[in-house]
Amino acid sequence: MKMFHAGASITEVRGMMSIAKSLSDKGRIRLSKLAYETGKNIDVLLPIVEAAEDLGLCSVGDGVVKLTKDGSRLNSGNFKDIVRGELAAIEPFRSAVSVLSRSGYTMTIDLSRRLARKGILYMTDEKGNTDVLRKVLVHWGEGLGLLSYDAIHDSWRKMK
Amino acid sequence: MAARDEPIINVNGVSFAYTGENTIRIIDDATFTANDEEIVAIIGPSGCGKSTLLRIMAGLVKSLTGAVVFNGKKVAGPVPQFSFVFQDFALLPWLTNKENVKLGLSRMRIGNAEKDRKATELLDQFGLSGFEDAYPNMLSGGMKQRVGIARAIASNPVVLLMDEPFSALDELTANTLREDVLYLLREGKFPIRSVVMVTHNVEEAAWMADKIVMLSDKPSHVKWIKKIEMKHPRDKHSKEFLALVDEIYTKLTER
Numbered sequence: 001m002k003m004f005h006a007g008a009s010i011t012e013v014r015g016m017m018s019i020a021k022s023l024s025d026k027g028r029i030r031l032s033k034l035a036y037e038t039g040k041n042i043d044v045l046l047p048i049v050e051a052a053e054d055l056g057l058c059s060v061g062d063g064v065v066k067l068t069k070d071g072s073r074l075n076s077g078n079f080k081d082i083v084r085g086e087l088a089a090i091e092p093f094r095s096a097v098s099v100l101s102r103s104g105y106t107m108t109i110d111l112s113r114r115l116a117r118k119g120i121l122y123m124t125d126e127k128g129n130t131d132v133l134r135k136v137l138v139h140w141g142e143g144l145g146l147l148s149y150d151a152i153h154d155s156w157r158k159m160k
Numbered sequence: 161m162a163a164r165d166e167p168i169i170n171v172n173g174v175s176f177a178y179t180g181e182n183t184i185r186i187i188d189d190a191t192f193t194a195n196d197e198e199i200v201a202i203i204g205p206s207g208c209g210k211s212t213l214l215r216i217m218a219g220l221v222k223s224l225t226g227a228v229v230f231n232g233k234k235v236a237g238p239v240p241q242f243s244f245v246f247q248d249f250a251l252l253p254w255l256t257n258k259e260n261v262k263l264g265l266s267r268m269r270i271g272n273a274e275k276d277r278k279a280t281e282l283l284d285q286f287g288l289s290g291f292e293d294a295y296p297n298m299l300s301g302g303m304k305q306r307v308g309i310a311r312a313i314a315s316n317p318v319v320l321l322m323d324e325p326f327s328a329l330d331e332l333t334a335n336t337l338r339e340d341v342l343y344l345l346r347e348g349k350f351p352i353r354s355v356v357m358v359t360h361n362v363e364e365a366a367w368m369a370d371k372i373v374m375l376s377d378k379p380s381h382v383k384w385i386k387k388i389e390m391k392h393p394r395d396k397h398s399k400e401f402l403a404l405v406d407e408i409y410t411k412l413t414e415r
Contacts, residue, residue: 007206031409032402035362041327042412043206043360063410116182124180 004054004090006122006136007047010079010143016048017057017074020065027067034065054090055083084144091120092133093141100147100158107155108134167193168319168354169217173226176212177379185379187213189226192373192382194319199345199355201365203408204375204383210358211323213375217356218242218321230319240267243317247324249304251296257283257307258292264314282310285344302333309341313350322357326364338368342392362412366404367394374411384411 019037020029035045049065052058057071070082088097092115099106099114112130115121122132137156141147148157171194176187186209194200202210215221217228219235219242228235230242243264251260261279268275283292286306296304305325312320325341326334345352359365365372366388374384386407394401 030406031413032362032406035409041360042203042362046205046412060413061415063406063413121182121184124178124182124184126181129182 002054002090003092003120003122004087004136004140005047005051006132007044008051009139012044012048013052013055013057014074014076014079016045017052017067017071020058020067021072021074024065024067027072029065031060031063031065054086056086057083080144084146087140087144088146091115092136093146095120096137096141096147096156097158100156105155105157107153108137109154111137111156166196168196168198168230169194169356170229171213171217171226172229174213174216174223174228175225176209176216176221176223187216187223187375188379188381190375190380190382191226192385194354194356195371196353198370199357199368200371200373201369202356202358202373202375203360203362203365203412204380205377205412206360208375208378208380210375214321214323214356214358218244220244239319240315241318243312243315243320245305245308245312245320245322245325247327249296249301249308249328251304251307251311253296256293256295257288257299260296260307261311261314264311267315278314279310282314283307285349286310286340300333301329302337305329305337306340309337313344313352316351318351318353320352320355322355324358324360327360334364338364339393342368346392362405362408363396366401366408367396372408374408383414386411 016038020034023029023033023037038045049060053060056068057074058068059066074082087093095115096111099111109130112126112133115133116129121129123129137147138149142149145159148159171190171192174187174190177183177185190213202213204210212221216223217235219237219239230239258279261282262275265275265278280292283289286309288303288306291299291303296307299307326337329337344350345355357368370388372386372388373382376383388404390400
């Protein structure tokens with residue numbers, strides 16, 4: 001099952017998109033050029049590019065990154081608005097939003113267990129998996145205004 | 161070293177999964193060879209099991225299925241003829257640099273004076289003369305990895321396994337160390353017949369390797385094997401080199 005990559009941050013995706021936009025030729029840039037310009041190795045660059053692809057900002061194939069319409073109109077002011085909807089459609093955000101729409105509230109551990117039963121896992125051990133899930137949900141879900149995190153109770157609500 | 165098509169290590173249908181509260185399949189039926197006088201670079205997306213595969217080859221981790229065969233024998237545990245170079249150097253901080261190198265000589269049936277002499281000679285070959293009695297914390301990252309490589313080479317291994325050996329270093333230091341390692345390997349002073357290296361750096365793979373083994377995303381399989389005929393030293397600005405780098409990126413993102 002396709003899951004959002006845990007190895008990319010919002011600032012990294014925005015930074016990569018900014019560089020790709022400025023150096024692209026008709027919305028296309030070779031990945032080798034992007035790697036050279038960003039100075040990133042594939043362990044860092046590929047998760048960032050894949051996250052951008054999952055968010056509908058680009059498509060990647062045969063060594064070329066192609067900016068989508070959304071990717072081309074991206075700027076520092078509209079990032080959240082452009083990608084929030086796409087993010088909500090990708091696991092683990094999809095399940096989180098679905099659970100919160102029904103119950104209004106969930107603990108991270110309960111969500112982690114529910115996702116694990118569906119095969120949506122970042123790590124094999126429950127604690128490690130829950131930690132990564134929390135990090136991804138806080139960084140992206142709360143960062144993009146999709147979810148609201150209560151650190152005291154380690155719980156989630158939908159962002160109003 | 162000049163690659164020949166005689167396998168030193170056969171990786172035959174190796175599979176691996178992390179099993180715990182949940183199971184995640186990591187490697188699925190990986191098959192390739194590391195040949196005589198060949199530097200093999202294993203490359204692939206983050207989390208695809210490259211380092212795990214290297215540890216399976218080293219006999220440090222057991223595969224679920226399949227086998228690693230060295231000199232006709234199945235690898236069932238650590239192999240004395242193999243040495244390992246770690247990303248984070250793995251030096252023992254309470255030992256001097258010379259004592260760290262001497263760890264690599266611990267299985268040799270030679271006296272302490274001879275071990276001292278060999279360790280000193282190796283440190284000298286790696287440009288660390290004068291640092292024999294210093295501790296690792298007094299060295300830069302590049303110098304620490306030189307000690308790590310000297311320790312690995314000390315035991316006269318037939319196979320050198322390196323897990324992202326230059327990734328913890330800044331680019332200038334990493335570049336120098338890559339050149340030094342290639343020089344030492346190709347000079348023929350050591351009995352190393354095959355090198356297998358995990359890397360996330362496409363240029364590093366293109367610059368050093370005689371063969372690239374690319375793994376897919378997990379559960380990973382061998383997606384592509386590329387034999388590189390380009391002679392050393394390779395010109396990173398040549399059309400041929402740049403085309404190779406581009407080809408690797410193309411294969412990495414091929415769906």
